[in-house]
Amino acid sequence: VSASVWLVGAGPGDPDLLTVKAARLLAEADVVVHDALVGDGVLAMVPASTELIDVGKRPGRPVPQELISTLLVTLAHDGKRVVRLKGGDPFVFGRGGEEAQALLDAGIPFEVVPGITSAIAAPAAAGVPVTHRGVAASFTVVTGHRRAGEPDVDWRALARTGGTVVVLMGVAQRATIATELIAGGLDPATPVAAVHSATTGDQVTVRCRLDELADTPVRSPAALVIGAVAALELYAVSARASSGVLAPTIG
Amino acid sequence: VSASVWLVGAGPGDPDLLTVKAARLLAEADVVVHDALVGDGVLAMVPASTELIDVGKRPGRPVPQELISTLLVTLAHDGKRVVRLKGGDPFVFGRGGEEAQALLDAGIPFEVVPGITSAIAAPAAAGVPVTHRGVAASFTVVTGHRRAGEPDVDWRALARTGGTVVVLMGVAQRATIATELIAGGLDPATPVAAVHSATTGDQVTVRCRLDELADTPVRSPAALVIGAVAALELYAVSARASSGVLAPTIG
Numbered sequence: 001v002s003a004s005v006w007l008v009g010a011g012p013g014d015p016d017l018l019t020v021k022a023a024r025l026l027a028e029a030d031v032v033v034h035d036a037l038v039g040d041g042v043l044a045m046v047p048a049s050t051e052l053i054d055v056g057k058r059p060g061r062p063v064p065q066e067l068i069s070t071l072l073v074t075l076a077h078d079g080k081r082v083v084r085l086k087g088g089d090p091f092v093f094g095r096g097g098e099e100a101q102a103l104l105d106a107g108i109p110f111e112v113v114p115g116i117t118s119a120i121a122a123p124a125a126a127g128v129p130v131t132h133r134g135v136a137a138s139f140t141v142v143t144g145h146r147r148a149g150e151p152d153v154d155w156r157a158l159a160r161t162g163g164t165v166v167v168l169m170g171v172a173q174r175a176t177i178a179t180e181l182i183a184g185g186l187d188p189a190t191p192v193a194a195v196h197s198a199t200t201g202d203q204v205t206v207r208c209r210l211d212e213l214a215d216t217p218v219r220s221p222a223a224l225v226i227g228a229v230a231a232l233e234l235y236a237v238s239a240r241a242s243s244g245v246l247a248p249t250i251g
Numbered sequence: 252v253s254a255s256v257w258l259v260g261a262g263p264g265d266p267d268l269l270t271v272k273a274a275r276l277l278a279e280a281d282v283v284v285h286d287a288l289v290g291d292g293v294l295a296m297v298p299a300s301t302e303l304i305d306v307g308k309r310p311g312r313p314v315p316q317e318l319i320s321t322l323l324v325t326l327a328h329d330g331k332r333v334v335r336l337k338g339g340d341p342f343v344f345g346r347g348g349e350e351a352q353a354l355l356d357a358g359i360p361f362e363v364v365p366g367i368t369s370a371i372a373a374p375a376a377a378g379v380p381v382t383h384r385g386v387a388a389s390f391t392v393v394t395g396h397r398r399a400g401e402p403d404v405d406w407r408a409l410a411r412t413g414g415t416v417v418v419l420m421g422v423a424q425r426a427t428i429a430t431e432l433i434a435g436g437l438d439p440a441t442p443v444a445a446v447h448s449a450t451t452g453d454q455v456t457v458r459c460r461l462d463e464l465a466d467t468p469v470r471s472p473a474a475l476v477i478g479a480v481a482a483l484e485l486y487a488v489s490a491r492a493s494s495g496v497l498a499p500t501i502g
Contacts, residue, residue: 012365014272015271016271016272016275017270017272017364018270018271019262019267019269019270019271020266020267020268020270020271020274021267023271024267089371089375090375090380091371091374091375091382091383092371092382092390095384096380097380097383097483097485098384100486101485112486114367114371114372114375115367116270116366117368120340120342120365120368121365124340124341124342124363124365129351130342131343131344131348131394132348132349133346133348133401134401134402135402136402137393137394137402137403138391138394138404139343139391139392140389140391140392140412140414141392142388142414143382143388143389146388147384150385151385151386151387151388151413152413153389153414154413157408157413158389158412160405161405161408161409161412162404162405162408163391163393232348234351234352234355234363235363
């Protein structure tokens with residue numbers, strides 16, 4: 001028995017950062033059901049003859065998770081080869097676990113195909129390694145977006161780990177996040193890099209101190225990278241040194 | 252100016268989980284310099300005519316990091332197109348930041364190509380989402396392997412984050428890690444999934460409680476997934492329900 005639904009990570013935006021498997025599945029699917037966070041470049045790789053369904057959960061026009069799960073089950077029952085395409089990785093705040101559970105409950109064979117998470121790739125695209133010898137020996141990925149029924153994030157405990165903190169979907173909550181992390185013991189001067197639309201032509205990186213984050217304009221979606229590594233600029237410096245390689249970093 | 256060195260993530264093991272870009276770079280490289288953690292399936296994708304250099308840091312036969320950096324610079328100066336291939340992602344304990352810094356210092360144009368980290372893909376391959384609604388709203392990735400000059404990991408602070416903890420390169424230190432996490436407040440009954448050689452034909456998953464981890468045989472390399480999500484088995488149940496899809500989970 002082969003799968004009939006694939007929960008596929010679309011990566012951070014650049015279609016070149018799709019996995020080989022994801023690219024093949026997109027070419028072979030009957031239907032692609034995608035989120036708002038999937039990049040236009042990735043969607044452009046879907047053949048024109050393939051049905052494309054946008055269930056992007058945009059503010060003010062949410063598609064309830066239950067409807068998405070029901071849609072996947074219905075399409076699978078119709079005999080379609082369904083790719084459920086999610087920005088980044090399906091299991092990093094992608095609610096992939098919930099959809100997997102729904103498919104499981106319905107007896108639909110499925111497969112999970114990991115994708116490059118922007119929690120790691122967005123910092124990298126700005127020249128920031130999430131771990132770095134002598135600087136950060138761990139990193140925590142956390143969502144700034146709280147839903148009903150979610151366990152609270154203990155930001156003060158996070159502040160004490162000594163590692164890099166990467167916040168996804170946290171632009172709107174950044175004032176509270178900064179306040180809590182400083183209350184937990186993080187130095188107000190801790191470097192922050194906010195990377196918007198990483199790995200696409202729209203990428204913009206803004207850098208500031210943690211105590212400046214609330215008042216620093218940041219466009220959503222962005223990954224907020226908080227910690228000593230955020231002061232590194234391996235790419236940008238390289239680009240200057242060699243007169244132009246790589247992804248541009250716009251400060 | 253194009254790059255002459257690419258620091259490329261090889262992903263968790265399955266060559267299908269290379270990025271499209273990594274697969275293309277491997278096909279076009281003059282030299283591939285790789286680690287021990289790069290899977291055989293990935294190495295098999297390197298054309299036979301391409302020079303392959305193994306700098307795997309195996310126990311008892313370490314290649315000093317400085318020599319690796321010097322090698323990359325020398326090959327680039329010789330005009331070679333060099334792919335530096337690292338297991339997982341170059342910036343997740345891959346010392347990619349150090350190599351990027353060395354290339355930067357030498358004025359060599361380079362590019363970082365992220366890869367799928369086994370910190371997320373290994374749990375996924377065992378049916379474990381690192382985040383799950385109502386269960387885990389954050390995850391921390393940490394290395395169990397300590398080097399001189401590294402900041403210490405505050406395991407007790409990690410225990411208080413309330414999120415999933417994923418330990419890479421921690422099999423040998425698992426007794427200490429479990430003791431520290433329990434001392435930090437984690438329930439001794441916290442579920443653990445240890446996933447060896449994820450996404451390859453050798454994948455084996457062992458499950459236990461945190462207080463049983465020290466006495467549970469685990470083969471290295473493995474990702475240790477610690478937290479309530481480790482009790483989930485979305486894949487394995489699916490495989491049973493549909494009489495065979497997906498990666499096998501061997502308990």
